[in-house]
Amino acid sequence: MDEITVLQAEVLKTLASPRRLQILHRLAAGACEVGRLADELKISQPNVSQHLAVLRTNGLVEAERDGREVRYRLADPDVMVACNLMRRVLERRLARLAGLSGPAARAGSPPGGAPEVRSFDHDAGLLGVPPKPSDRPAAAAATTAPPTALTGSAPSGRPDAARTPPSRTR
DSSP, X not given: OOHHHHHHHHHHHHTTOHHHHHHHHHHTTOOEEHHHHHHHHTSOHHHHHHHHHHHHHTTSXXXXXXXXXXXXXXXXXXXXXXXXXXXXXXXXXXXHXXXXXXXXXXXXXXXXXXXXXXXXXXXXXXXXXXXXXXXXXXXXXXXXXXXXXXXXXXTTSOTTTTTSOXXXXX
């Protein structure tokens, strides 16, 4: 297994925490001190410090000392581009799942119910679809929205419907 794959797995494990994602989304708006992060995100300062330590160890945030204060910032704005891309993938997935729960949506599905398959090219985005300006690093921090909860009941009424794709039989 190549080194990049191992590093990618480590970073994705780090991003698996909703709190850490919340912190990253806040830092996308600008550098911030631990105390202010704790106040703004309504979590304890020791908890913020622990999450920042994990983010820093994995190279996602950097710390800079300003007198007695330590300000944290994103190490690379492309982290938010990746987070926003995954967010859009999940939003489309939830929309598809919501569409599958209604009879009208099933009646309008393509023959065989097969989903559209698109390839991804890391330099150009989805093949045939140019990257949006918000996918570019310079615009990432300015267009980053805070995370919203993807929990609770899905449109089908099943609490796990948002996480578990429906089984398909042919």
